[in-house]
Amino acid sequence: TVCVCWYCGDLSSLLLPLPWQVELRHTKRGTRNYKERCVDGQSAVVRGFGDTWLRWRGQLVERCTCASRGRQRCHDVPVTTCYQSRCYNGGTCKEMVYSSDYLCQCPPGFTGAQCEINTTEKCVVGQGKGYRGTWSISQTGSECINWNSTALRGRTFTTKRPEANSLGLGNHNYCRNPSDDTKPWCHVYKGTQIAWEFCTLSSCPADQSPAECVQGSGQTYRGTTAITKRGYSCLAWDSPLITHKFYNAWRSEARELGLGSHNFCRNPDGDLGPWCHVYRNMKLTWELCNITKCRRRPTTITTLGPRAPTTNRGTCGQRADNLSRPSFRILGGARQSDITEQPWQAAINVFRSTYKAHFFLCGGVLIDSCWVLSAAHCFDERFKPERLQVVLGQTIRKNSSSSDQIFEVEKYWTHEKYNEETFDNDIVLLKLKSDIGPCAVNSPEVLPACLPDPGLVLPDWTECEISGYGKEKEFNAMYSERVKRGHVRLWPQDRCVPNVLSGRLVTSNMLCAGDTRGLDDACKGDSGGPLVCPKDGKMTLMGLISWGDGCGKKDTPGVYTRVTQYTDWISGKKQETSH
Template sequence: DLHNRFKRGARSYTGTCKDEETQMVYKKGQSWLRPALRSNRVEFCRCDNGYPRCHSTPVQSLTNDCFTGNGTLYRGIQSRTESGNSCLKWNSPRLILKTYTAWKKNAHDLGLGSHNFCRNPDNDRKPWCYVLKDNLETWEYCDVPKCSTCGLRQYKESQFRIKGGFFADITSHPWQAAITTLDRRSPGKTHFLCGGILIDSCWVLSAAHCFQERYKVHEIRVVLGSTYREKKEEDEQVFEVEKYIIHEKFVSETFDNDIALLHLKPKADSLQCAQETKSVRTVCLPDAGLQLADWTECELSGYGKHEENSPFYSERLKEGHVRLYPSSRCTSRHLFNKTVTENMLCAGDTRSGGKEGNLHDACQGDSGGPLVCMKDNRMHLIGIISWGIGCGEKDVPGVYTKVINYLKWIEDKRRL
């Protein structure tokens, strides 16, 4: 088996490795995938000082056969298109007159060789390949998924303490959205309405109570990638809304089922809406079975007021750090006899030294924004900021819509 592996493997060229199967050359330390002799497996290879180190693995166990960015660096083994067609080999004689083939001068840099794996040699929007349709050579995009970057942030900006939390940069909370409405009396001006959470390129979650006035769709705008609430920023992305969906069982008296879903309108030149940047990124939705321990520390963010009696919203994004309360501490008797349902969860600042009114908490204007918790090194959306008693009151938690109860609702509405 070892003899066959090296026979199929690669030659050494002063520290580089050439795969005899695909005619691809790899530098020291580079890795690649290729079909194994057994059809239901693939081989993972790595160039180690001119010698290939390969081992076979079931196809099902591969978790990295996806692309990042637009896939120019994709080196996976997908060889089928979105329509189900099989890709032609890049060195097929039928492609001799095509621009991108295994004979191109820089073919190995582009990932092209004696194989039919999907690639993106021309900087298109995603990996593609040549196929035969009606006995004619054409091309199609490949059925290869984009690697999920949900819940990841590039870095944590330095924070500036304010009353009830910290000022933050949008790169620390790139899923944060600002929802605004057009001023009916002053054309061109907008009013800040609520926070929101980006969960997909064209979908934003928020709180149902933000939309009780039943705004017209054309009046709503969603701003992504903005550290400052009103100041226009270079990296911000602004979208009109195609439709918004308020939970059909939302109860305005108790805020039960306080969840809404906004469908963003794609830009005219694209099928996509939000473009991923360091300032704009989706949050991860939790798995249905996710259970976090009581008192887990989580984060909230928003452009809301610094304190309950403030006449103004914050000009800059804020963040706070709170802990998840156990269900036994999230009841009506802990919240001045207000109704608390199974669709709600509580979180609050538990620091014993915190001064009343100066504890981290959501406040007016933060509604619809995210409560996120770390799981597997990614931030997951656990709650949507819903309601509370005052802002930052000692031993009084904030109340959030429990997202895990609405995963099927979100999935069903996105299919409509």
Template sequence: GFHNRFKRGARSYRVTCKDEKTQMIYQQKQSWLRPGLRGNRVEYCRCDSGFIRCHSVPVQSATEDCYSGNGTDYWGTQGKTVSGTPCLKWNSSRLKSKLYTAWKKNARDLGLGNHNFCRNPDGDTKPWCHVLRGSQLTWEFCDVPKCSTCGLRQYKESQFRIKGGLYTDITSHPWQAAIRAINRRSPGTTRFLCGGILIDSCWVLSAAHCFQETLKAHDLKVVLGRTSREDKEENEQEFEVEKYIIHEKFVPATFDNDIALLQLRSNSGSLQCAQETASVRTVCLPEAGLQLPTWTECELSGYGKHEETSPYYSERLKEAHVRLYPASRCTPRQLSNKIVTENMLCAGDTRSGGENVNLHDACQGDSGGPLVCMKDDRMHLIGIVSWGIGCGEKDVPGVYTKVINYLKWIEDKRRL
């Protein structure tokens, strides 16, 4: 059916569509999902000049039924809670005494109608619904995943060339973290320790070798969203560290298994720590078995030194562009006879170094930071800055912890 709403005496009119299946009214050009005839499909519908036009799509590609932000604009078709309980319809007679029902004055605007799809009409932390537990009327959060925005970033800013890299803005590398430690020489202050990588709201990856001096979790702070290494910035987010985990098989002599995981402490007591903004966002972890072609161009970022002889770290975030080396060029021969293990990968600047070419590479202070590569239009974490011979030497790649070898380790440690 369709409803036309004309304004008398005026030229403008608004066309709406009523979906009999969901008992919802939609505006012209608005689109929505609704259950299809078969359980494993949904229909993607849009309101077109008062008529509803739908086509069936597999659930996987139906904009992955997920919510963004806190899900107040979630109009998907999930009708089960985290415990697997089916939701009650929003117009169930049992809900007469409740505030959020299909009879609420602005129910349509809130997505409430003759259906049991999860919604967030009151601005809670995620979509929910009314349920019956036994004969008890209550509510539960829904089993709707959050839409992933990992590895996405704003348009890259213009960069300024410096030796061994380019100055950049944190919005180009919003997963970059700065790990700081209490400065024992100057109580009440912190000093820059290492880079880190945001992989989840409350979890940051880094390199194990950054934590060789015996630091307690409460000696550490993690700063996200900061372009400058030292100066506080308006949009930054700072966290205390709940705990940090160094890989149990880390070998200080060779830097094998050079990986560490830090759990941030929520500032609000909730399950969320980092709030997503243009300058704070997670990177995507690679899928198991991902193999990128040799010489794929990737990026690294960090607040490290411009060159090996620099007395200080960089004042602001830098980025460098390097290519993934084949295993045949990632051997002790290229790296001053140092041991290279299966848990390491090499990447470096493949341009021939000349008088005016500053080769890109990681340097002291970049440790623990990200080596990211583009896949499916998102940046994926392929390596963690680990070690190297000098900085930006011709034909000498930098060495990175191979993240793909640690996906299970990361998952297991986050569950503890």
């Protein structure tokens, strides 16, 4: 059989391009079709045709769609606070109304869709498994490929991995170490091929690297151990398995607690030592980690600066008053105070094993570097000292900050004649635990109140201050998120009687104070907090918040433990421990 070609021209002009040839004409190094992707010029985020996302436009939020030819079509949408935050490092989470789409407003120093990228991180610690900085150049000078690029389809480490967030992988091209290698690396182009290379990141100096050992209970441990004492691998703090747990990477104070997109051992709740969540025998549980104790304390402590130990001589009761600030009601007020206005205020927390977390118990008053007073009735359950935690310098109760000073309790003494029925002698003295001698140190947020001289009596109707984290109304379900203070006046003793307090016994160890307007008063949760009054230019502790008939009732005072009755008792307990 003979086939005859009737066309004598160039046969190539008749050939249709094959599908793979069309793809080569329109693609660039294996990424999606150039016409069908949108690239953010500022963040290098790559999105495909049809992808949607939210973004900020000033104070408004837009919903954008990646359209044809790389065009972005955006329109304003209403947003609300996320039901469950998905932002790292204290970012604020907003979600679109009637949608699961969300975006994060990041604090300074962080960026990324979930505030997961640390723009200030310039070196790596250890193998760099926790590195979340923005370096994107390999050791040969090549630009890293975006972990979300379709060019990496089929590769082991991409954003398609279920645990991509925990590994630091996202819609970016920054160096990471998801494979437990010796240092961070990334994918790069080698001609028309894709390879991987280590990045040109330097190791952090020794004095900037966290110690791989624990001091005390290890609440400040920021190392990279991720194995428990039984040899189980830790789950990441942002694992979907622990989103319902009290401590995870989504907490507003997660960064201060050392929690993030990693699985390193931490001790956010003051347990016996660093721990982590594990999945053992088909069950989610937790275990302590296998980390050695530090041999000696670091030579420098930089978090609090060069401050002197707090003492009760000379500096007590002398806050840095700012007269331009308003004073705020402790009960029912819409505005709140700042801890610098009552730097002697303490929050006492107790560890609840059921929830594996510390919960607010009562207020307290710092009277010396290692000593805090509170109300005895707060300790009716006779807690073991190791379950207690004292927090100083905290304006917002649930948010950690650089001003916080957190201590375990070495021991506490309830007054020997405390009466659980009448609340007579309602006082307890706590000794804070310290490894280096002094406990609390002076700062604008932490200062002791002055103890009164024995027998000190102030004039009737002297205006004094109360403060605390208690409820704003008697039947509120929750305690206040933020410290509050109010003004009350000392009532004459002849008006501090059972008749104005529903018949309850009032003893000589108690005093009354209240706001004649019925506005300011202590309430549930304020117990143990301070009643301080001005004396010789210093705020002197005259009372401890003890009990009352409701909260804020007009012509009904609050009842306070009369501190002048206990100065000898306090001195005696302190001397017992010095021998």
